[in-house]
Amino acid sequence: MSDGLRPGDPARLGGYEVLERLGDGGMGTVFLARSPQGRRVAVKVVRPELSHDEEFRGRFRSEVNRARQVPPFCTAEVLDADPDHDPPYLVVEYVEGPSLAQVVREQGPLGAAQLHSIAVGVATALTAIHGAGVIHRDLKPANVLIAPGGIKVIDFGIARAFEATSQHTRTNQMVGTVSYMAPERFDTASGRPVGPAADIFAWGALVAHAATGRNPFGGDSATATAMRILTQPPDLTGLGGPMRELVSRALEKDPAARPTARELLDGLLTAASPGGAGGAAQLLGGTPAATVSPTAAGDDQGQRSTPPGLATAGRANSRRRRLLTALGVTAAVIAVLVPASLFGPKLLRGQSNPDPDGSTTTGSPAASGPTAATPTPTSGTPTASPSASVDPTRAMLAGQRRFLLHVVEINRDLSLPSHGEVEVGDGTGKDALFVLEPVGVDYMIKSVNPDIAHRPCLGVKIDSEGYASLVGADCQPTKATVFAMSREGKDDKGRTSYSIINDEYGVVQWSPSKKVIYVEFLGDAPIDTTFSLVDRGAV
Numbered sequence: 001m002s003d004g005l006r007p008g009d010p011a012r013l014g015g016y017e018v019l020e021r022l023g024d025g026g027m028g029t030v031f032l033a034r035s036p037q038g039r040r041v042a043v044k045v046v047r048p049e050l051s052h053d054e055e056f057r058g059r060f061r062s063e064v065n066r067a068r069q070v071p072p073f074c075t076a077e078v079l080d081a082d083p084d085h086d087p088p089y090l091v092v093e094y095v096e097g098p099s100l101a102q103v104v105r106e107q108g109p110l111g112a113a114q115l116h117s118i119a120v121g122v123a124t125a126l127t128a129i130h131g132a133g134v135i136h137r138d139l140k141p142a143n144v145l146i147a148p149g150g151i152k153v154i155d156f157g158i159a160r161a162f163e164a165t166s167q168h169t170r171t172n173q174m175v176g177t178v179s180y181m182a183p184e185r186f187d188t189a190s191g192r193p194v195g196p197a198a199d200i201f202a203w204g205a206l207v208a209h210a211a212t213g214r215n216p217f218g219g220d221s222a223t224a225t226a227m228r229i230l231t232q233p234p235d236l237t238g239l240g241g242p243m244r245e246l247v248s249r250a251l252e253k254d255p256a257a258r259p260t261a262r263e264l265l266d267g268l269l270t271a272a273s274p275g276g277a278g279g280a281a282q283l284l285g286g287t288p289a290a291t292v293s294p295t296a297a298g299d300d301q302g303q304r305s306t307p308p309g310l311a312t313a314g315r316a317n318s319r320r321r322r323l324l325t326a327l328g329v330t331a332a333v334i335a336v337l338v339p340a341s342l343f344g345p346k347l348l349r350g351q352s353n354p355d356p357d358g359s360t361t362t363g364s365p366a367a368s369g370p371t372a373a374t375p376t377p378t379s380g381t382p383t384a385s386p387s388a389s390v391d392p393t394r395a396m397l398a399g400q401r402r403f404l405l406h407v408v409e410i411n412r413d414l415s416l417p418s419h420g421e422v423e424v425g426d427g428t429g430k431d432a433l434f435v436l437e438p439v440g441v442d443y444m445i446k447s448v449n450p451d452i453a454h455r456p457c458l459g460v461k462i463d464s465e466g467y468a469s470l471v472g473a474d475c476q477p478t479k480a481t482v483f484a485m486s487r488e489g490k491d492d493k494g495r496t497s498y499s500i501i502n503d504e505y506g507v508v509q510w511s512p513s514k515k516v517i518y519v520e521f522l523g524d525a526p527i528d529t530t531f532s533l534v535d536r537g538a539v
Helices: 054-067 101-105 112-131 159-163 196-212 222-229 239-248 262-269 276-283 318-329 394-399
Strands: 016-024 027-034 040-048 080-084 089-091 143-146 150-153 401-407 412-415 423-425 434-440 443-447 457-462 470-474 484-490 495-500 506-511 514-522 531-538
Touching: 016 040, 016 196, 054 080, 054 443, 112 150, 112 239, 112 262, 196 239, 196 262, 239 262, 276 401, 394 401, 394 434, 434 457, 443 484, 470 531
Parallel strands: none
Antiparallel strands: 016 027, 027 040, 040 089, 080 089, 143 150, 401 412, 401 434, 401 531, 412 423, 434 443, 443 457, 457 470, 470 514, 484 495, 495 506, 495 531, 506 514
């Protein structure tokens, strides 16, 4: 709903002509504007007090860059941003349509078909958002728009720039709406970063609100609501069937007990079939849901067992996943499609589909063969190319193949020799071979060098002067050993290149002056070092 323009509102922001005020929120004011090309866009102007906060500007730029990696399917596409403007602003796709909050407020709780469509659409959006290494942090009915072509989730990812900048918040103040905050978000003393599981909790509260017209932890005040979230079970009266089971698991107090976004999505698609969970598997020619074996893929909280009842929802075999992708729509899903490209490189597990950036690599010499700078290892490691039916990029991202970690900018390869300090070399020895161990939407990077079997995973080490380097570490998912891989482009052989990012310490970089690999929090600086995966055979 527009509110015209008020005295003091800007007439222009950069190259954008401001047309109307759309609303105000905790992070700033949203305007309808016209781009230089004539396209209507939504411009979010952040609070003026942040204009001179350099920490905020750096984080804002970094989070915008990550948000741009999210496929614009079921999300409002991030188009532009200017963190250096006074005040800073963000430009996103303008979505016409009411919010879920407005629909429920005006029409009451949703019917079963509408509810399922909303649940699938938001789970789809979260799958894409998490697959790009982004966490929403402020998912709520007001941030879900009911567009003519389906639902759109807005305001994803950027909340981290606000929440992580201490200067703009009062003590114990957090960005977000209390009714949709996960229990771990109130534990500010632990210092633990908020993970994708917090968005899953918000999904559960959002779906419960859409189904019943009330929040499952609603109290008389924000404090009372927070206490109920921390100590009481959710009130799901009025919500039944398979949806109740999924929502209940999403609202678990323990983040590790919640399903991932992909597990939610698969569970919703399975529940929509004529025969329920088992019926879906049978309909697709697979094993009944309760008996399908999980894969080796991790999840948002690290390596844990899948919650009972969802054992196959997120761990189905590749044949079933390809069929679900091909079907795209079920009888109960209205205007929500699930294409393979949505899931991104971190969530697709060993499918013979196109490369995560959209180009096909199956059977391509550039994707599987050695390069001049990365000759065949001399340690006797098998180097047979994968069969034509296996996509090597996806197989490597799924932890199913060994690879060289090729530094694109210097045409060299990482290695982890027996002394445990990461180096660069020519990729010819056993210390240059790695595999990925998926941990949710991120990874641990494990060396297969038998000489360092006691500490084979890459980890960040901070020395006495605060310098961050890469060393061998125990293969336990911690803030020092888990890395995101974000697509950045192509190397000279046509392989997808990635930046490697540790959420706690920053981006893996190469120092031309010191000739070493190090880790640095870049803020708004560009990423200088990218890596490609050079296939070296099945694990």
